[in-house]
Amino acid sequence: MTTSPRSLRRRAAWSAPVLTAAAIGAATLLPSAASASPHPKLPAKTAAQLLAAVQSSDVSTLSGTIVETARLGLPSLPGTNSSAALTWQTLVSGTHTARVWFNGVDQQRLAVLGQLSESDVVHNGRNVWTYASDTQAVAHTLLPANAEKSAATSATKAENLQKYTPQGAAAAALQAITPSTQVAVDPTARVAGQPAYTLVLTPRDTRSTVRKVAIAIDATHNVPLRVQVFGAGAAPAFETAFTNISYQAPAASVFAFTPPSGAKVTNDVLGTAAQKKAADKLGTKIKTGTAKVSPTVVGTGWTSVLVLPASTAGSSPLSALTSGSTSSKGDSPTAVLSHLTTTLPSGDKLLSSALINVLLAKDGRVLVGAVSPSVLEQAAAGQPG
Amino acid sequence: MSFADLTLPVVRPRYRGAFWRLYKGEVGISLRRRRNLALLAVLSAIPLMIGIAVYLSTPRAGDGPAFLGQITGNGLFLVFTALTVCIPVFLPLVVGVVSGDSIAGEAGSGTLRYLLTVPVTRTRLLVAKTLGVATFTALAVAVVAVVGLVTGAVLFGLGNVTLLSGDTVSLGTGLLRALGVSAYVMVALFGLAAGGMFISTLTENAIAAMATTIGLVMVSALLDAVPQLSAIHGVLLTHNWLGFGEFLRSNVDTAAVLRWSALHLAYAAVFLSLAWARLQSKDVTS
Known part of the structure; x- marks a missing residue:
C-alpha cells in the first residue's frame, strides 16, 4: 500500500502551524538569549569598593519601571490586587508595578500602576502633588523655600514610597550592616539588562527570619537595581527591582503637573508659623505625658x-x-x-x-x-x- | 504506480475579483443575519444604558467600573467605561458567535461544499472568511465606542480629558487616545476570533464551536485568577485585554503595548495556521 500524494499533502499541511509556533517561539526567545549572557563576568570588587562606588555615584537622572513583589505567605487582601492605591495593603501582598522618573533632587515622579488606575506623586521644586485616579483626589504640599535642597525628605508620602524603590531600600539595608552581618559580593548578575554586582548580606544571628539580603548594583552606573529579602523559602519574600532603566534625563513635561479641573484639591503648606505652633504643642503634650x-x-x-x-x-x-x-x-x-x-x-x-x-x-x-x-x-x- | 497518482492536477481558472466578491459576500451575510444584528443591538444598548443611568444618578468617584465617575464631567469617558464593561463578556460573546459560525455554520447547513466550487482555493476561502470575521469584530468594537461617544457627547458634552496620571490633554488628543484604545481592543479580540475560526473548522456543529470559543475565554480568565499560576499569566489569551488602559497614561509605554499586541497577533497566527491545516486536510462532505 502506498501513500497517495493527496494524503501526503494533507499531512504536510499540519507542518504550517508547527512552523508558525516554532517561529514565534524563536522570535521571543532568541533576542533575549543573543543580547548577552545572563551571567556576565565582571572584574572582582570588594564590598567596600562597591559601597564607596554607590556613595559616589553621580547618577541624578533616570527613568524606569520597578516591579515589587511580596511573598509573605499572607493571602491576598481584599480589593488590593489590581488597585494602585498607596496603602500598606498594596505593598504586603502580590506584585505591583511602578514607574519612576528622577531629575536631580528637585524633580521626581512616581506612578504606581493599577490595571485601569494609577496613583502619582510628583515632586517639582517646592511643589509636591499626589493624585489618585480612583478617587480623583489631588493633594498639594508646598515645601518651605529655604529647605528646597532637602525637599524630598519633607514630602512624607514621597519619602515613604522611596523605601520601596531600589535606592531607598538599599540605603535602609546598608544602614543595618553591623558586625552581625556577613558580607559577600557576587559579580555575575544582570538586572534590567545591566550587568550588576550583587551585595549579599547574611545575618550571623540565626534567630533572625531574614536568611539573606541581596542588593544588585549596576556595574557601570553604581545605582542599586534590585533588592531581595530572603526568608525561609527559595524565592525572595520581598523583592523590588527595576525591569527596565534608562539614565537619560526625563522630559520636563513629566514633572509639570496641573491638577485636573473639577478635582478636589487639598492644600498643605509646610514650615509655616501655624505648623510650628502645632508641633510645639505636640512636644509639650509628649513631655507632660498626655x-x-x-x-x-x-x-x-x-x-x-x-x-x-x-x-x-x-x-x-x-x-x-x-x-x-x-x-x-x-x-x-x-x-x-x-x-x-x-x-x-x-x-x-x-x-x-x-x-x-x-x-x-x-x-x-x-x-x-x-x-x-x-x-x-x-x-x-x-x-x- | 497507484491509480491515485494518475489523477490530473486540478486547474482552477482565476477570475478577477472573485476573492473580493467572496469577502464582500462574507461581510454581507454576517450583516444581514438577524442574530448578528441582534448582537450588535445589544452591544450598542450597553453604552446607552450606562449613559442614561449615570445621567439619572450621578455616581461618586471610585464607584462601579473604571472611569464611571468621570463620565459626568466628560462624555468621552463613556467610551472607556463601555469598553471596560463589554470586554470581559459581551464582546467575546459576539466574537465567539461570529467566528464559531464561520466554517462550522456553512458545514452544518451543507453550503461549505458549494462554497468550495467557486473558483478560489481553500486558502483564499479561509483568508476571505478571516477578513470577514475580523471586519465584524472591528465593527462590534466600533459600535460600542461610537455609540458611547455619541451618547456621552449628547448627555454630558465633551471636553479636555483627564488621564489616569492626573494630567490633562486636549479633546483632540483624547479622541486620538480613544482611537488607540479601540484599535487595541480590536487587535486583542482578533486573537480570540482566530481561535474561534480554528474551532469552527473542527466541527460541523456551529453551536458547539461558538460555545467552545466562549469557553476558551472563560478558561483563560479562570487561570488568570489563580495566583499560584502567576508564572503563565503573562501569556494567557485574556491577560492583557485591559492593557488598553496604557493609552490613558501620561507616558504611554509603547514597548509594552507593542509586546501585548504581538502576543495577540501570535495567538492569531497560530490559530489561523491550525485552521488552514485543518481545512486543507478536511474532507468536505457537507
Missing part, C-alpha cells in the same frame, strides 16, 4: 523588635485581633488576618509570615520583628507594658 506613648525598639541589629504600646496599637487594624473580636465582616483585612493568628500557651497571639512575625500580647502591646517567635516572647516578657 500624648500617646511612642513605639520603642528592643534589641539591636537583625533581631530588633518594634514594640507598640497598647495605647498606640489601639488604633491599628491589628488591635481588633487582641480583643478577639469576631464581629468584623468576613472580607475585611482584619478578618482575613484573624484566620492567620495562632494562640500561644502564654495566651498571646502570634501572626506569622515568611519574613515578619507579629506578637499580639494579652496586655494590648504589639511586637513586630523579622525574628523567630521566641525572640518576640522574650521581648514581651522582658519589657512589661
